[in-house]
Amino acid sequence: MKCKVCNMPLNHKGQCLNESCSECPKCAKHQLPFKVGSRCAKCIEEDRKANEENERQEASFHANALLNFVTHGSTWLNGQAIRLDMPGNTGDAGDGRLKVLQREYPWTKLEGEDRFRKVRFSYAQQHKTARFDLDANGAKKCFFLPWRSDCFFSMKLDLQSDLFITAAMNGCCVMIAGPRATPTVFHVNFKEVIPDVNSSDLRTIKQQQNPEYTRQYTAARELLQQRGLLGKDVTVFDPAFYMSLNASNRGVVWGLRDSSNNWTFYYQMDVVTELQEAWKFPLIGIEWGKKGDWTGSRPKKQVSLSNELWPERKDP
Template sequence: MFELPKGMSDFRARDRGQEYVQHGVAFLRQNALEVTAQAPLGARVQSKQLLSLLQAKHNDQDHEIYNLTSAQEVRGMKVMTTERGVHSVTAATGQDAPALTAYYLPWDTNKSYSMTLGDRANFFFTAPMNGCAFFATGERTTPTVYHSNYYLDPEQHALKDTVRYQRRSTFYARFQQMIKKGTTQALLPEFYLAPNGVKSSTTSVFGFRDRNNGQWSFSYHVVFVANEPYANTNAQVVVQHTNKPYFMTGPLWPVMQQPKWRTLMGHYLWG
């Protein structure tokens, strides 16, 4: 149970925002961070009915890409500690401590949201992912990011799950080829939903802008269902557990580092 220091407000006592600001990547590698989904702000439809991507013969829904401006999605965020030891990224209010200014990339069913980052903020969060794909592409100082959701209603598609998943994978592969420019990396559901056979619960992508050279980098962060023993041997990817929960984080863009898994009799090893 979290005890409040005497004389401090609930938010100020539990806010981990300053620690995140000062040690962002290290904070990710030591703490489970979950992002709360927020409604997207106004956006223009960039493209509709991408039939060259979707297989229309299967009666898939039309897909839309929404192009957000960075000004629209710069939000005040806060990083708070929850009762179960997970740190939650939520929207800040006027009554909170000074907010963490960050870009936020939302999601919606069968839609893709894109945004080009710049120098309006030094941090980036994407909405939580449980089947979506994240793409980063372009130049280090002005990368374009995408949060893409490919939806197939199982009640309307009399196909086995494996077939549906294959179609989703095909769509994401085609999507990546369509938006590719410069250095491009993707975080796909095949990577984060059940790595090493262990089921994950929530996944997000976090971005950090170097204040000295203005370059962006992104890291993936996967929170797992608890009580599943596993470890990895890759020095660039950390699998950590703090009683509850378990999580995995590593570099995503411009260079992605994938974990190398092994289980060792319930012992938990650092990379």
């Protein structure tokens, strides 16, 4: 199809592509012929530049958020009431074997470049959430310790990155020991030996499962110390701590290396707290205006709190 006025080709909407054709419809903003739908070539170029600028600003925003996280860590998270999420990626079960309470478990010892993954950090300011995702095109290279059901994973840190993260936990345990410059970290999971609880009440489940978690992870720590895989002073982040009765069932751990090349580890867990202001509501069946027609209740909410884990574990 061609324009009846200038005999130039028409686009898929029957619009002439000749910029000088006075009889054909043109973009009201630039007075150029339509190229795609109701957009001229200049409109399309402006849109492309605007999108590039938006992407640049978004990348800069997330980069600044990552800088705040690396620089200020738990202080930034607590100050902004930010919930931190970690990738849940699993690793491959290794050929090593560790025997805990008469049961053998696979052990993967990550060394060299196998310790590193590239990650992407994003911060949703409106929702007060930040997260790390494994991404081959990510801008940050860090130590990453994965997990797998009924497996041990470990690595020794050094000076090749200033960030360590491990998979999010809801029953796993992280153990840390060693010199500040080169600590050793284990991520351990026990699942099959933990009893199933026929209840939908989280508190009941914890009361029945946490003692067995503690027994298993205590035995694992003692084994690792006996084998010389962990030093004498071990810090443990286990379900008995981050899944206690006044907490939820989520824990995340990360480490940051400072300018003195010393590693410090932090954690975040969800804690149920009471609000300072009590709600008041009328009691059913009591006449309004009479004494006792209101009762106070201090409602609860779940908050994400962060603090130091190693070398000194501090309460949330």
